[in-house]
Amino acid sequence: MLRPSALSVAVLLCLLSGCGPIQSTSYLIDTETMLEAARVAQADKLAPYEWTAANLYFAKSKEEVGYSDFEQAVDYGKKAVAFATKARDTALKVGRRASDPGPNDPPAVPNP
Numbered sequence: 001m002l003r004p005s006a007l008s009v010a011v012l013l014c015l016l017s018g019c020g021p022i023q024s025t026s027y028l029i030d031t032e033t034m035l036e037a038a039r040v041a042q043a044d045k046l047a048p049y050e051w052t053a054a055n056l057y058f059a060k061s062k063e064e065v066g067y068s069d070f071e072q073a074v075d076y077g078k079k080a081v082a083f084a085t086k087a088r089d090t091a092l093k094v095g096r097r098a099s100d101p102g103p104n105d106p107p108a109v110p111n112p
Helices: 006-017 020-040 048-066 070-099
Strands: none
């Protein structure tokens, strides 16, 4: 019986990590996660440009996977993750800014 050595297993794992279907699937999963985080942060209202771009790149990445064009799917997946992350961050920043009182706002008066 042949037993694979630790070195051959490590080499095989390194080769598989560069595999297009694995990378594109990973980016699709990452994008879905970030889009959900952006949706919870109300990015569709607070960061509409980034939200729309992330969704369009996500859809295009899934389309390219369907055509087995994994290199393009990975490229679109990277852009989708970047825009989804930007949408979440922008929405959180805008939401925080809207909830913080400005310097010209009157101080809150406590109710007796």
